[in-house]
Amino acid sequence: MQRIGVIGGGAWGTALAMVLRRAGRDVALWAHEADVVEAINRTHRNPRFLPGVELDATIVATDSLSWTLDAELLLLAVPAQYLRAVCKRLAPLWPKGIPAVICAKGIESGSGALMTEVAAAELPGTPLSILSGPTFAIEVARGLPTAIALASADGGLANRIAAAIGSTRFRPYASDDPVGVAIGGAVKNVLAIACGVVEGRKLGDNARAALITRGLAELSRLAVAKGGRAETCMGLSGLGDLVLTASSAQSRNYSLGFALGEGKTVAEVLAGRQGVTEGVATAPAVLELAARAGVDMPVSASVAGLLRGDVTVDQTIEALLARPFKNEQGARG
């Protein structure tokens, strides 16, 4: 796995290209936006999606899919709601048997499909794995220490990919539970919005910690209902990522919630943004999935209601925090 292609020149795809260079791999980075391709090749920067970071000068950006796909491993770093369309486009060009690493976090709107399910449907026969964990792209790009889960139903494949892309500063931990890892990375974006709302309303750190605890319990219930493991959700992609996302203004999801808690509207906040706030599309998709799986997810339901405009911030907070006293396991169960 010496030559590795990255599909997607957003913040995460660009940071992953840096990861691959640090691991000593050859990298081709495909970007959708012509200005991103040009900026990376000419200035070794990606000012649109990852401002302030100087990139390795040997990272080559391209608009050629066929050139990027001439690789021994491919990373799919596109927004969750575009993954299906991108896979459809890649499928006829895909080098047979070359493994794909899904680097998107979300649940598909409309279908309620996990990212692993989307890729499996559109790239049949391709060995799949999914990469997810507590990873602000800017910190990864700068080489700060990061640990991440890398899951595949084929545990041996996950181990080989971990060895190919890892370095002392970027440590993939192999897992054989792609369902748990996919759900951890998706649902945490929705929960982070809830945490932001509570913080934006100045309800304090105690309330946010209680909400994180309760949110992680509903995330785990969904993972188990879909065939994943609860213990995976207590690992890097679930607990770890939720802790990261739900306590930092660096998170687009948390900061959206924070602005809503302060009284801004969803439209106002999203109007000023580059990049995707993944939780906005994923919140209703989580609910579709939860309804089909028969899982109660009150925190996610509150967030979806708030984003739709069905309920006010104060009603949302009431639903998030007001609960009868009951057994702690019962409250989580």
Add this chain to the structure above:
Amino acid sequence: MQRIGVIGGGAWGTALAMVLRRAGRDVALWAHEADVVEAINRTHRNPRFLPGVELDATIVATDSLSWTLDAELLLLAVPAQYLRAVCKRLAPLWPKGIPAVICAKGIESGSGALMTEVAAAELPGTPLSILSGPTFAIEVARGLPTAIALASADGGLANRIAAAIGSTRFRPYASDDPVGVAIGGAVKNVLAIACGVVEGRKLGDNARAALITRGLAELSRLAVAKGGRAETCMGLSGLGDLVLTASSAQSRNYSLGFALGEGKTVAEVLAGRQGVTEGVATAPAVLELAARAGVDMPVSASVAGLLRGDVTVDQTIEALLARPFKNEQGARG
């Protein structure tokens, strides 16, 4: 349970007195320091331990233990390392059969005993429960929303106490796993120091999230080895409290770690403090307990080594973050 006594006029005991007043109970607050007693009674403030908060004027502070112990429920809100001495002093005066709620978080230095074990040894025959969760005292005192675990081997007792002390803004969740709750509240202080070190050294949020994930795994292992449940540690006293403590400068343990990460010494930091930084005494006690239980706790061991001065900050960080790639469950196991 109308009349409730609180033993300890620190930040937490004072905040709990406010909780009890909001629940409509009569409160007597015993404080060790004469200036605290006088300030609470004369100015309805506790400037030494809880500055900036106006207290309910009907909270009565006293230096009389026998007067405070004339109650239907007693809360023990003293620092962990003083719990045994306080219980020894209370034992001859204790009203027979009146339940005690342990509000201390820590493990006893020297003996490696849990707070529940200390109280059981010194107050034999007293019905015991333990209160622990993500609760900055200042937020609780101000009436911000808080959820907390309240555990007793007698689940019915926990439910009755929860009903007596709870209100819409302070929600105790009953549990029948006092061991899990005690260990969650104790070990998180040690892990918070580690998180502070990483942050003080500017290693970023990704690294801290990975460390929290790994730390919670070792906390759970210890709880299970001592007869508690892993799922308790994924609740309010464990996950919830760790999330709170490990990401806020409000935490004395986190801010100690942060200062160490910036290059200060333990002595320098502690010299300027009122109140107890519980993790300092608990770190070596956790290790004693872990050794006896046969549990590997690398994060806690690193913190204990740093506090002893056996290793430098950089050696500690190396031990905290440098690990071979391996299976995620294995890394947690």
